[in-house]
Amino acid sequence: MDADLAALLSSAVEQLRAADVADEALAELRPARRIGPITKPMRFVPAGRAWRLGEILLDTDARLYSTGSVTRALTPKDFAANKSQAEEDRRELQRAAVRGRFATGEAVNFGYAPLEPGDDRLQLVDGTPTLRLQHAEVPLETYLADRIRFAINPGWD
Helix, strand or coil: CCHHHHHHHHHHHHHHHHCCCCCEEEEEEECCEEECCEEECCEEEEEEEEEEECCEEEECCCCEEECCEEEECCCCCCCCCCCCHHHHHHHHHHHHHHHCCCCCCCEEEECCEEECCCCCCEEEECCEEEEECCCCEEEHHHHHHHHHHHHHCCCCC
């Protein structure tokens, strides 16, 4: 990793820690598996902590990830009527987070992907790390400053 980029990300981590901004869990989804006659249900395995900064995650070791999916560690109530498959899938992910021993109500991020310079979303443009968003390219330093300001002061406009 470029020294300037490493310093930028380390500085961002320091700012988030100093402001005591809440981080979220990173996890890997382990599918259900059979061991003889016993079926072990799917569960999440802890993989670290990160701050959600808009379209990216910044972990406590100053590594960047593109966001994937998120669920909450909850034991959902079962409803007999109007169950869609998508709703049942969401509820099973919530149960998997509980089985992973995440705190009740905790946000659990999964399906995220590392962002490295040269990836589609993180480019060096004239030596400046630049993040490609849906409809724009923004210098990473500007993006992080804006997102950190918002994380520290959520009511900021």
